[in-house]
Amino acid sequence: MHFYRTHTCGELRKSDVGTSVKLSGWLHRRRDHGGVMFIDLRDHYGLTQCVFDPDFPAFAVVERLRTESVITIEGEVVARDAELVNENLATGEIEIRVREALVQSEAAELPLPVFGEPDYPEEIRLKHRYLDLRRESLHKNMILRSQVISSIRQRMIAQGFTEYQTPILTASSPEGARDFLVPSRLHPGEFYALPQAPQQFKQLLMVSGFDRYFQIAPCFRDEDARADRSPGEFYQLDIEMSFVTQEDVFQAIEPVMRGVFEEFADWDGKGRTVPTEAFPRIPYAEAMAKYGSDKPDLRNPIELKDVTAFFEDDSKTGFGIFAKIIKGGGKVIAIPAPKATETQSRKFFDELDKWAKKEMQAPGLGYARLRAGETGAVASQDPVLKNFEAEHLAAFLEATGLEDGDGVFFSAGKAGDAYKLAGAARLKVGNELNLVEENIFRLCWIVDFPMYEYDEDAKKVDFSHNPFSMPQGGLDALEAAQKEGEAAILNLKAFQYDIVCNGIELSSGAIRNHRPDIMLKAFELAGYGPDVVEAEFGGMLNAFRYGAPPHGGIAPGVDRIVMLLADAENIRDVTLFPMNQQARDLMMGAPSPVEDKQLKELNIRIAPMAKG
Numbered sequence: 001m002h003f004y005r006t007h008t009c010g011e012l013r014k015s016d017v018g019t020s021v022k023l024s025g026w027l028h029r030r031r032d033h034g035g036v037m038f039i040d041l042r043d044h045y046g047l048t049q050c051v052f053d054p055d056f057p058a059f060a061v062v063e064r065l066r067t068e069s070v071i072t073i074e075g076e077v078v079a080r081d082a083e084l085v086n087e088n089l090a091t092g093e094i095e096i097r098v099r100e101a102l103v104q105s106e107a108a109e110l111p112l113p114v115f116g117e118p119d120y121p122e123e124i125r126l127k128h129r130y131l132d133l134r135r136e137s138l139h140k141n142m143i144l145r146s147q148v149i150s151s152i153r154q155r156m157i158a159q160g161f162t163e164y165q166t167p168i169l170t171a172s173s174p175e176g177a178r179d180f181l182v183p184s185r186l187h188p189g190e191f192y193a194l195p196q197a198p199q200q201f202k203q204l205l206m207v208s209g210f211d212r213y214f215q216i217a218p219c220f221r222d223e224d225a226r227a228d229r230s231p232g233e234f235y236q237l238d239i240e241m242s243f244v245t246q247e248d249v250f251q252a253i254e255p256v257m258r259g260v261f262e263e264f265a266d267w268d269g270k271g272r273t274v275p276t277e278a279f280p281r282i283p284y285a286e287a288m289a290k291y292g293s294d295k296p297d298l299r300n301p302i303e304l305k306d307v308t309a310f311f312e313d314d315s316k317t318g319f320g321i322f323a324k325i326i327k328g329g330g331k332v333i334a335i336p337a338p339k340a341t342e343t344q345s346r347k348f349f350d351e352l353d354k355w356a357k358k359e360m361q362a363p364g365l366g367y368a369r370l371r372a373g374e375t376g377a378v379a380s381q382d383p384v385l386k387n388f389e390a391e392h393l394a395a396f397l398e399a400t401g402l403e404d405g406d407g408v409f410f411s412a413g414k415a416g417d418a419y420k421l422a423g424a425a426r427l428k429v430g431n432e433l434n435l436v437e438e439n440i441f442r443l444c445w446i447v448d449f450p451m452y453e454y455d456e457d458a459k460k461v462d463f464s465h466n467p468f469s470m471p472q473g474g475l476d477a478l479e480a481a482q483k484e485g486e487a488a489i490l491n492l493k494a495f496q497y498d499i500v501c502n503g504i505e506l507s508s509g510a511i512r513n514h515r516p517d518i519m520l521k522a523f524e525l526a527g528y529g530p531d532v533v534e535a536e537f538g539g540m541l542n543a544f545r546y547g548a549p550p551h552g553g554i555a556p557g558v559d560r561i562v563m564l565l566a567d568a569e570n571i572r573d574v575t576l577f578p579m580n581q582q583a584r585d586l587m588m589g590a591p592s593p594v595e596d597k598q599l600k601e602l603n604i605r606i607a608p609m610a611k612g
Helices: 057-063 122-127 136-158 199-207 246-264 284-291 320-327 346-359 390-400 415-432 474-484 486-490 516-525 530-544 558-565 596-601
Strands: 020-033 036-043 046-052 070-079 094-105 181-183 191-193 212-221 232-242 281-283 331-337 366-369 407-413 443-447 452-455 460-463 496-501 504-511 551-554
Touching: 020 046, 020 094, 036 057, 046 057, 046 070, 057 070, 057 094, 136 212, 136 232, 136 246, 136 558, 199 212, 199 232, 199 530, 199 551, 232 246, 232 504, 232 558, 246 443, 246 496, 246 504, 246 551, 246 558, 281 284, 284 415, 284 443, 320 331, 320 407, 331 415, 346 366, 346 407, 346 415, 407 415, 452 486, 460 486, 474 486, 474 516, 504 558, 516 530
Parallel strands: 046 094, 281 443
Antiparallel strands: 020 036, 020 070, 036 046, 070 094, 181 191, 212 232, 232 551, 331 407, 366 407, 443 496, 452 460, 496 504, 504 551
């Protein structure tokens, strides 16, 4: 017999009745009934109920122990009475009649309970993460994470990809987020950086003659925490392919993403599904116009409407506020609220206006409630639409698809601000009216991102997203736009694409700009001379000068994929040992001061903190 166990705590079934067994695990829960003691013994695999008779020595051994002590028991598998069967437990038809028990490790008084799912303060949970991870929900999430990564690996290999490992110690990058720097002992005053992503390395792999690369890559960025992003580090499915177009990337990656979501959509028995049709491909401009976001939640049926034209002439609307905004170059965006007038009180509309002012720091959110009068004509008594001329209102309703019983909200201001508020209001209204589909994963591609944008602070054209993407139309398009001027440059699109699921951006990718002449021209249009490009990106540029294949890739975020599948609200719940919101590891005490000896070896002196 094995020294610690013959079976796991999730293994025994009715067919094992009469078998002598040995189990080891944690004392999960204890109950006393008429002198007989019942404990649930837990390990990684599940729970088994164990029965301790006061006539056996094992009773005295376990009676004094706190929960979460580790014990080994020996006994016989017996069937539970029919009325005592626990159908919610895999081992619910049996229990162990314990003869002997051995204490492997006694638990001290717990700083937080493991039984159940208590809502404990983050500080306590993270400081004692090893206890927090014993809880059933978190434990299952970590198993799910491992299974998802294993599935991704298998699917990538089946698609003809090969896994390679890129360096962790690398050079600091001037692009993207803030680097984590690592001082060099051998080269005083110089620093390595932890990679924000393996971007340059994976492109250089393509230049090196490899074809289909992938890696479950750790990435490091000195960023603030938020619900869907850990501070410091995260993992992504890093992918790069040679001799591919954007369509080739889609055809290779969509089956992997679909397969993973289909495999684990119903892992917890909630009945979630993935639509069978191909992922919709939504141009960036369309996503912004319809949803006010390049990360649209397609479970929400509400679509925004640009109604600027209907408010330009205040002689037809009697509403001069919007006309004034439009004259200043602004827009008016309508957010339909289907049947809200019919189903909601005025408080609903007023509360949305208060939300816009408080949560979105906006001037407000206008609204109108629509009702059919005695003549059957739909009208509103709310200020925004109250004074519309009859024909003008009829045209407005036809254009927006609004009808009797509906409500509508209005976001007005500069185009960017108006769409930002409208996009957030769309989500808020959809949730408040229970319009969002449940138990479904709706994935889509966002395509045709703008290559450039106008930087209001710097008062110049700059890259909107990824400066190393191939512009649509290549060098010819860049040169033609340069001749036509700023407006033409801002209309240029890039071969950039995102995968979005239920309003969460899972990944971004691009076909890369592999030609030095096109790259130098692209940077020139953004105001960067060849000397800047050579100084900052000379390594990659030089590699491209020796023959670079057309290539492209993408990098889905593993943490976010698991977070969605686990139905978790915070990425901390799918990460083994996360930091807190202040980027501190409370369990290990990191970051922490180091000894002067270590600093001396690295030729580093800690400078006094600057005041103010």
